[in-house]
Amino acid sequence: MPSSIDGLTDLLCTDVLGGQEILVNIADGLDDGSIDPARLQLFARACLARLDQIDRADELFETLARNAIMSVVFTPPVDEAGQSVSLQYAAMIEASDDHVTTFMTLAKLRSLVPEPSRLAAALKEEMRGELWSGSDPRFINDEMGRAIADIVNEEGTESHLHLSKIAQNAVPYPIWITRSTTSKAILDKTEPQDRATRMRDWLGLGYLDVGSPLFGFQSDRSLPSLRPARLGRPTVWDGIDHRWFKHRRSPHSGDRWGRTMDFEAAVACRADCDGGPEAVMPGPAFDEGFTCFYVGTVRTVPMPPTPHVLAALMASNPPRQIARLKQRVVDALADRP
């Protein structure tokens, strides 16, 4: 087991699923100030403690190690003063006047529906028994997709639908949002049958597989009216469970939002892989002015994370080197007491 920061960065480079991508995103977060070294130190120590509990000889070590690192983010570590420090929302931004949209699959929507509720009952009746009770809610027809959106709009408020799960400490999990005007422009210039696929690629939603129905939730209130308790540019910690996460963005963004990885650009090995603007906020209630709409069904498999994500993260002119980025992280950690 690694007992030092050097050992941890080595481990990320060689033995953790997606570890190199995590390392590069940390380095990029350090570079633009989104990640501060103190929090990184806390993260590293907590990771070392968790990794110590895993048997290196376990045949599942690569996965268990990644899980251990994720668990550090999802159960915030405690600093020297005994205070728990959340690693999520590390790069807070101010609420702009934007209207926002979030997208989710039918599987995700189903997991959010409160039971028992009128919404659950209506959806259960609309969807076939297998679709509701099984583990694979995909390949629905457009008619059912639109009917589901209608049901959500009719019953969502009454049934107290939230757009994310509520954690045990009563804090909603984060949702990932984009600007409604930008996403609408993308949808408008895409053929209806390709909209879900394009949105998946443009927002880097790698977990959306072929056949997944995609639903949008758009609020008629601007961000300040939604009064998000927190609003952040996503960092590697927010995206720790997302193997397609990209922190660095082109210098022409003109705002403080993050930029997703556009799969089309990544597969084409373009130097600028910026997709849509993205931010994280605690999931609001559906009754905060949201309307559900059916986008369509994803028609292709997603871009596999390996090797495209690392290639896209490293792409620049001149090319970056993993060794230097690793050293950047080591140096940042070494600067701390």
Next chain:
Amino acid sequence: MIGLEKLIARIAQWSDEEILLWLSRGVAAAAVPGDPDSDTLVFRPLLLSRSEPPLQQLHFALDRLDRVDFERVRFALARLLAAWRTSDDPRFVQALWSLAVSLKPPAGVIEAANHLVGRIDQNDALGDRFAVCVETIVVAVLGFPRTDQQDRFMGNLRRTGLWTRAMARHHVLHLVRDDRSRWLDWVKMYARELDSPGALPKGFARQLIHAVGGDLIFSGIAYRTFEDDLFWLRTALMPLLEARQRWDGIEVSIGEKTWVVATIDGWAFDDPQICEQYFDYIGRAGIAPLGDEQHRLEIMVANLGNKRIGLQ
């Protein structure tokens, strides 16, 4: 590699959330060298994201498997279902049965369902804990073609306190799909267990039409249903479930289309107003008959009494 026994041992120790996370990494089965029939499993690390429920992610992983590996996963799931213990976390059990709905394990599903339902029906405490799983179990059991064994399971379940109206509706649809010609028998069999007519879900009406074969039996009406489910419920399904009425299923052919008059009953013929009402329903259910066709239909309605009336 990790053997199935080791997997089950781990499952026994883990929380529901942990096992779902574990499953979400993807399960791929591979033969141990020299032992091609082994249940040994290999877990391939796959994506893991809170943005998507773990079981959905597992499905994505399974999509990537070749046929042989996929079959091994289905066998492994069958063994997991059979390994149910009363100390298991109900949410985990429900998750496994959700997998069974989609993956359709090749053997042992009804035995496992019988075992679980039989145990929890005899024990109130267990019933309270695992009742949440039963509806998913029913969907999994009815995911297979109809058999005597399946009929017995549903019959037994129907006599327990675990039976719900949703299960009744699901079973009706299953039976109708198995034998369309007896659709009315099936609906009647469960009539007392279905919701009151006014509360019948729209989705059930729609699925029943599809299961029966709307184009044949409810020609015209099926198309209308999508626009006005309540209309169809009022005119076709409610009277079915009204004990004092009888559904006669009179077929009416007009041109190349066959119509089925939904609810004609003896007492209705005696009341011109009701007769007119049903005519109105027939007319509105499909493309409105015009001219001579309308006139002939009016005559037909006025002379209703035969079971089948052909107008060419």
